[in-house]
Amino acid sequence: MLGAGTGTCGIVLPEATKEKVVGVKEGDALALPFGVVTWWHNAPDATTELIVLFLGDTSKGHKAGQFTNFQLTGANGIFTGFSTEFVGRAWDLTQDDAAKLVSSQPASGIVKLGAGQKLPAPSAEDRKGMALNCLEAPLDVDIKNGGRVVVLNTQNLPLVKEVGLGADLVRIDAHSMCSPGFSCDSAYQVTYIVRGSGRVQVVGTDGKRVLETQVEGGYLFIVPRFFVVSKIADASGLEWFSIITTPNPIFSHLAGRTSVWKAISPEVLEASFNTTPEMEKLFRSKRLDSEIFFAPN
Secondary structure, eight states: OEEEOEEEEEEEOTTOSSOEEEEEETTEEEOOOTTOEEEEEOOTTOSSOOEEOOOOOOTTSSSTTSOOOOOSSSTTOGGGGSOHHHHHHHHTOOHHHHHHHHHSOOOOSOOOOOTTOOOOOOOHHHHTTTEEETTTSOOSEEETTTEEEEEEOTTTOTHHHHHTOEEEEEEEOTTOEEEEEEETTOOOEEEEEEEEEEEEEEEOTTSOEEEEEEEETTOEEEEOTTOEEEEEEEEEEEEEEEEESSSSOOEEESSSTTSGGGTSOHHHHHHHHTOOHHHHHHHHHSSSSOOSEEOOO
């Protein structure tokens, strides 16, 4: 996800014969499958940094828990490890030319273009199906004075099916609450706080609170399978972007109009809570017009 700035991303998908050149800006989300080759460019006249947040499944990485990537060029480029004989044979160059080409870029990772150098211009056609701007996409949930949600799934970003991950961007207003809820399709949630601040609580399947913390922009936390999470924003509101380990995530909420409580019969609630019919009626009468986000009273 693009956290800030505007720029260009070049993408070569596995087995593709031509790169896609995509213009990117703040709020863009891109689904990149295993084996993809990318380059990122922040224009010389840019007034801000180009900030790219990489979130994904690292369980199949060379080292589990870490992203596996390597550079094709530069001081630590993969071809610096091959002999000039092998490089020359692979690229059909003399060994002298191969040595010059491999060693000509002394920088590593991030390079600065020389005067007059230009990179390909982005293509609107290339962007189709590759990126979705979460700040401009139709809202899946929009609750006045509560919050808004955009869900990335196979419908609006088909590549997530190949990647095997879904995502959502959630923004809640000042002092609003996000209903306690969990992923009911056994997915993990990796949540990055984009901006704002607030409080987070996570409760495990044994009913014990496993996380209670204050968060702000730049924080990241993980919600394990079937753990229930809830958040309350401070005066600045709270915005977060979550990667979910299923391409079409489904959530179950434990408060609000669509919660499980509204579906369970009164007699079962009375027995479950060991309470009176009067208390059950009071409990059921609440949150009849609130779905996921609860504005402050």
